[in-house]
Amino acid sequence: MKKTVLASFAIAASCSAAPWWDDFPRIVSDSTSQQIHVTTNHHGNVNMNANGQDPSWGTFFQADGIVRKTSWIEKFQGAGLKQIGYFETYGQSYCLVAELEAWDQTNLTPILHHHWSWKSYSGGTIRWLGAKDFFDDEEFARPYTRTHPRYGGPAMTYPDGTLATGYDGPHTDPRNSRVYDAACSKNVLGELSIDDYRSIDGAPTNGLVYVEESDSYAGLIMFKKDSACPFWNDYTYASTLQAADAGIDGMWTDNYGPWDSLGSTPVKRGFGDWSVARFRDHLANSFSSVDLLSMGIADVSTFDIREYLRAEASAFGWDGSNLNSSVWKDSRWLDDPLWRAYLIFKRQVGTEALSGYYAAVKSAAAAAGNDEFLVAGNDIPGFSLGWSRGDLDMVSTEMSLGYKTSSGPDGFTLPPVGRYAPFYKLAREHAQSRFVNVWLYNDSYEAELAHPELCHALYYEMLATHTFPKFDPASSRIPGDEQTNTGFFEFVEFVAPIYGDRIPVEKVGLYYSSSSILRQMTPGGFVDFNGQPHQFSFWGWATALTELHIPYRVLPEWKLNAEELAGLDLLILPNVDVLDPADVSGVLELWLNAGGRLVIAGDCGIYLGESGNFALNTNGLSVASIMNHANVTVLPGNLGMDYYLAYENRSAAQRAQFDAALNDLAPRVETTASHKTGITLYADEGAGRFFMDVNNVDIDINSYTVTGTGSVEIEAELPAWLCGKDLQVKVVSPDDAMINLIDAADTNHVKIALSSIDRYVGVIIEEAVHWADPGHSGSWNVATNWIPSAPAADNGVVWNYAPGNPSITINEPAEAGWFKASRSNSASNYWNTAGLRIVNDGLSTGRFAVGDGTGSIDMFDNVWFGARLAVVNGDENAAADIVDAGGIAVRNFLLDTVGLSSNISYYTHEAGALTVQTQIELGGVSKSGDATVFRQTAGTVTVNHWDYGLRLGQNLTRGKYILDGGTASVSTVTFANPDSVFEFNSGVFAPGARDALVKTAAGGSVQLAGTGTREFRIESGYSMQLEPGVTIADKPGESGTLRKTGGGTLELDDASGISGMIDVREGMLSATTLHPDLYLLIGAAVVSLSENIAVRALSFDGGQSWASAGSWGAPGSGADYDSFRLGGSGMLQVVSDAIPPEAWTALQFSPAQIAVGLSKDNADPDGDGFDNWHEYVAGTDPTNAESVLQLSGEFPDLWFATQTGRLYAVFVSTNLQSRQWSVLTNSEGNGAGFSIIDTNRFMQGYYKVDVLLP
The missing domain is CATH 3.40.50.880 (Class I glutamine amidotransferase (GATase) domain)
Structure with missing residues (x-):
């Protein structure tokens, strides 16, 4: 997983007393022996497992599970993870077949096999296990029944107080239990609403119940609880107490709403006996006798809503049995006052039941010593109908992207059309936590949700809305793959302490x-499900x-x-x-x-x-x-x-x-982002942080191609406690994300510019740390100099300095997210010549790392004002580490030697931008023997002031600027010491849209290296001059070269010190003298000559070919040759046209050899007597004396190597004294060997080979 963090974050300890589930809960399901490994591998902090669970299948079966999982529970506790079990609220009550050993009258009866292992049934005692065992105090389940001294409760009764005990039929069929008859949901016919599950294929049918509707046998029956029955909460207390005693930390409790006590088709499950009975009380308390009579109720005490609805349905044409009849969805029901009253009653009694359930769980957990026992409820808000109204810790709901009762037959569909933030926001309002958990299923979208791109769009929309998925690695219904899912939770784990106690900002x-x-x-059901x-x-x-x-x-x-x-x-x-x-x-x-x-x-x-x-x-x-x-x-x-x-x-x-x-009614986020970009605001006042969560859902669901957000600007209103403050901004992201603060409408707003992201970025905005006293000078590392405290690595730092030149000194390693200095009184005109000083010498070990190398130093204040950045560093090896920042903007930059033991101060700029408003000063005091070395290897160095520019040295102090790479943009270079040097090894010198001047009062030199690219880029309409006294010459030991680009003019009155090459590609070069050994290359440019000058060679095509030797001048000059590329009154005497092409030179010689002139045509680097031109023609290696063109073989069979692009002639002579040679043969070279058989009948002879260019 990739994390982009534009500052390392200091995490402030939270002062809140929030429960553990309110700390970015990352839930993983696994019930195997590897559950700890699976959870930690997924970066989870909560595991949902089978430890201590009870979907209302009786405290007897729950106790058996706890005994079997005790060691697992303890291991989880030892690992520091939370564990929660599966429970049922007012949903299903499981009842399952089991094979038992005999009860010993004291201890827990061992369970040998049950529904899920019924294939192994071994012929023993069969019992059905469920809540009926608890309420009916069945002997085999003792002591884990309602009579248990700790985990007990009252007996079940019917609404009239009759004890609900025993069976109406054989006890071998749990459907006959009076407990379920009294306490569970029924349809409008008064029949229990039951889900049954067939036994596992191949299992015996012993003890199973026959299900006539499906002609099959079931080993698991699920009854549905009637939320109007108060005894279920007594059972909940006992079950929770046993689970909490065992050591689990909470429950995921299914059906935290009306699904099984009203249902999406109430006619099938909304009419348990307790609901029917208590509705009478509701009628009596809500309506007058006159109102009741108007609804046809003469005696409310005998009224039965089931009978009433059946009668009304019959009047609508119902056949008396079909619960799927369209009659039950007839719109006339909406006008029926008794039906509406029943819906209201069910809602009210449902909310009452959930509140009672929640209170029972919390009370039981507290009795077990656990005051933070999670209650996470399902089915919200997909089908909640107002049941849950806050008596719930956290929503943890099953969710799919298609059909839902709340969103119609198509559901929300896939992103970018489907936006799920509304669903999560609604869910949040049903519980107390600021977080929501969802069980995202891939139902109907299995292929689509296998793509990580789609999963990312969904997951990061969740994070932006304080929602997290529950991962179940063993389930085929869960989206994504292990890499995608663990990567997301790893990122959430990373941001959790940064996001802290934040809450949404929503007005x-x-x-x-x-x-x-x-x-x-x-x-x-709904009268119009589709609308x-x-x-x-x-x-x-x-x-x-x-x-x-x-x-x-x-x-x-x-x-x-x-x-x-x-x-x-x-x-x-x-x-x-x-x-x-x-x-x-x-x-x-x-x-x-x-x-x-x-x-x-x-x-x-x-x-x-x-x-x-x-x-x-x-x-x-x-x-x-x-x-x-x-x-x-x-x-x-x-x-x-x-x-x-x-x-x-x-x-x-x-x-x-x-x-x-x-219109202007709604406070909004002003942004250039598209509608496919989500933006959510949060604030954590305790930590002083304001957040913008930005997520992208712009995905093509056909190709799974993600289109990034593009660069966007976002402006939002600040919380009151950040208004008017100096701000700092950071980001966390799984993508590469870059951010900048830009000017907002006013100090009550913040505005950012954000680079394009594919998935998500979290923007963190907070107040920067301040220097305590604007008029006080001091050391960075002293905590008392800062408000509120010494800066941490991620903090932005603000220094508002007063008049009088106070300074900050960094004399040991320091870090900040960014650094900004400005006048404390912006209405007054002053600048700071002391500024920020970084000292690395002797006992001082100053370093300044800003934003891990990507942050900014901003010490420039408006058009003219600002502060100086000074560096004093005696360690050349540390020169690039003294200041590590992505961008530096200062009024002055000083490389100083004051107090330096070694007398030489070093600084290296190797990345980003250094922008100086007035001057770069290499040397602050005049002292004999002192020197400063400023090296630029990359990035940009810019001085804005047209006159001050770059000052090399200070009287007796030498200054040296070494340009090794990047771009230097300075309009004025001043040599203030005769031994100062501008050493140009590689890179670009580009003054920009202004004239440039290199001036001196005492000398100084511009030295050009022989390799690399030394480009002088002079823009059209501008020129660059060197004052007399400034020399431009070869770097000692090398043959200097330069490249001239741009449409402007480079004026070199005396360039006789450059012996390598001048490549004029654009604009004009004006010269009075040039070195006689110079190669002059002229492209789409003009060279103006005021005197007659000699050069070694001339090329008009970049050195691929060379102009004829002789005199050259402008048209009409009278020279041997003329070219419109030449101007002025002078002529150019070209010494040689026998020059190897540049491509050959680059192939044969190393940069170091070229730099010292060994590649020139008249050089003989291998000392074999053949210069480079002849080596080129012969096709031999100019750096290897043993590489020669020679004939091989024995008479009369001869052989020699050839090169393409050459003409070869072989001559023979029988007498060298006569000097008469006869042509034996000639041929064009083919890059291979050339064989000759001399058929002449000479007894002896001499042979030679001539090679020529075509």
């Missing part, structure tokens, strides 16, 4: 009305707000109060069908009068709230009284649902509708 509220959703429910008015409007608005970068929170109906509204500037009501008038007049109107703003989208308040039984509001819309309020905006239609259902056809025009409707 816009989006109202969520679970009542509006519930009112759409018929006994057969849910409020739910889909909510999703559409939430998606649009996400895409418009408007930070928002969800405000559920149960949080509509003055306290919650106080933190909001704007509230949006998205087609809220159900809205009680009392909430309008008693809450919203008061908030509006206090300055709040409200958007009413669509028809809101058509129906009354729960207290009004969801009845039609006969007075019109509940919001009618505030629609004309000055702070209210009314939007017609269902804009949100239209946008949600458009899916991939959602358009910019639709988003513009939302944008225009909100």
Whole structure:
């Protein structure tokens, strides 16, 4: 995994007392013996396993599991990890077949085999294990029944108080148990709602129950709990206590909502005996006798909702048995006051049950000594209908990307269309944690979610919304692969201590009305599953707000109060069908009068709230009284649902509708980012940090190609405690991410420029550390000089200096995220000539590392003012480490020798940009024997001032600037000492759009090396001159070369010291004298001569060919040859045209040999008597004396090597004294050997080979 961190982070200890699950929980599922390894390998800190779990299958079976897993529990505790087990809330109650040994009347009865191992059944005693064992105190399960002294509870009863004990039929069939009959959900016919699971293939049928509907045998029956039955919470207390005593740290508890006690088709499971009975109480308490009579209820004490609904259904045409009949989804049910009353009752009793469940768990865990026992609930918000209202630690919900009861038949679909931040934000409001956990399944998208690119888009959207997936490596339903999933959790593990106690910054509220959703429910389910008015409007608005970068929170109906509204500037009501008038007049109107703003989208308040039984509001819309309020905006239609259902056809025009409707109402993030970029704001006031989480969902789901965000700018309002502060910014990212602070609208805002990212970046903004006293000088390492404390490596540092030139001295290694210096009084005109001083000599070991080498030093203050950066360093080997920064901007840069024991001060610039406003000073005092050496190996060095520029030396102190690479941009170079040197080895000297002058009062030299690229780039319309007294010459021991580029003019009155090569590629070179051994190359340029000058060779094509020897001049000059590339009154005498091509020279000679002139045509580096020109023609090695062109073989068979591009002639003579040679043969060279057979009948002879260029 790749992490980009633009500063190392100092982690402040949190002062909060948050529970352990509120610290970036990374949950991994594994129930094998390798569960610790699997969890840590995935960088998890919580494991969900089978240790201590109980999906309501009885404390007897739970106890058996605890005994078997005791050592595993202890190992987990020893590893410092948290472990949670699977429990059931008001969902299923497992009951499974088992083979037991005999009970010894005291201890836990051993379980030999059960449903999952029934293939191994060995003929022993068979019992069915479940909650019935607990409530019915069945003997085989003792002591782990309701009579247990610690893990016990009351007996189950029917609503009328009758003890629910025994069986209505054979006890071998758990479906006959009166416990389940009394406590579990039933359909409208009064039949238990049951899920059954077939036995494992090949298992015996002994003890199993026959399931007539499927003609099969089951070894596992799942009953569904009736949330109106209060005894389930007694069982929960006992089960939790036993689990907490065993040492587990919490529970993932399924069905934390209405799924099994109401269901998506209530007619099939919403009518347990306790619900039927307690509904009578609800009716009696909620309606008058007159109201009841109007609904056909004469005696509420005998009323049975099941009988009523069956009768009504029959009147609608129901056949009396088919629970899948369309009658049960008839829209007329929505107008039935008794059905609506039953829905409201189920919601209220469901919420009561969940609160009781939560209290029972917490009470039991506390009794076991665990005050931080996690309750993580499932099925929220996908199907919650307002059941859970905060009595829950954290939502941990199963989730798939397709069909969901809350999002329709297609679900949200894949990114970039599908945005899941709305789902996570809604989930968060149902519990107390700032985090959400999801079990992301690959259902219907198995192939798609195997691609890491898609997983990254989903995972990092989760992180940006404080949500994390639960990974289950053994499951085929989990997306991604091990590398993708472990890499994500590794990154979360890394950022967790940095993100600390942060919470979202959200000033816009989006109202969520679970009542509006519930009112759409018929006994057969939602009246229009494909078009849910409020739910889909909510999703559409939430998606649009996400895409418009408007930070928002969800405000559920149960949080509509003055306290919650106080933190909001704007509230949006998205087609809220159900809205009680009392909430309008008693809450919203008061908030509006206090300055709040409200958007009413669509028809809101058509129906009354729960207290009004969801009845039609006969007075019109509940919001009618505030629609004309000055702070209210009314939007017609269902804009949100239209946008949600458009899916991939959602358009910019639709988003513009939302944008225009909100106009200036909604506090938003101003950004250049696209709608496919998510931006979420967080703040941690205790740590002083403000956050921007940026995630990218721009993925092509056909090719899985990710399009990065592109470079973006983001501006957001700062928290009050950061307004007006000097800020620093850092990032954490799995991508390469770069960031800069740029000028915001005002000091109440922050604006950043961010490089393109593919996945995610977390931006951290905080106050920089300050120098304590603007007028005080001191050492960096003294803690008392800083506010709030000595800078850590990641802290930005601000120094606001007063007049009087105070200084900061770094005399031991120091680090900072960045450093900024400026005047403490920006209205006064002064600069700081003392500035920041870094000393490395003797006992002083000053170094300054800024942002791990990527941070900035900014000591330039406005147009003219600023402070000096001074370096005193006697260690040449440390020259590049003295200042390690990505960018340096200062008023002056001084390389000083004051107090230096070695008399020579060194500095090396090897990366980034050094920008100096006025002058680089190489030497601060005049002292004989002192010297300074500034070396540039890469990056840029720029001096902005046109006149001061670069000063080499200071009277008696020598200065040396060595340009080894990069670009130096200086308009004036001043030699202030006669022995000072500008040594040009490689790189670019580019003054920019200005004239350049090298001047002196005492001498000095520009020395050019023989290899590398020494480019003088003079821009068109400008010139560069050297004053008399400044010499430009070869670097000692080398033959100097230079390259002239740019359309401007380089004026070299006396360039006779350059003996290597001048390559004029662009613009003009003006010269009075040149070295006679010089190679002069002229490209798309002009060389102007004022005198007659001799050079060794001339080329107009970059040295690939050479101009004829003789005199050259401008057209009309009278020279032997003329060229429009030459100008002026002088002529150029070219000595030789026998020059090897540059390509051959580069191949035959090393840079070091070229540098010292060994490659010149008239040089003989191997001392064999043949100069380089003749070596080139002969095709021999000029650096090897044994490499010669010669004939080999024995008469009359002769042979010699040839080169391509050569003509060879072989001559023969019988008498050398006569000097008469006859041509034997001639041929063009082919790069191979050439064989000759002399057929002449000479007794003896002499042979020679001539080689010529064509």
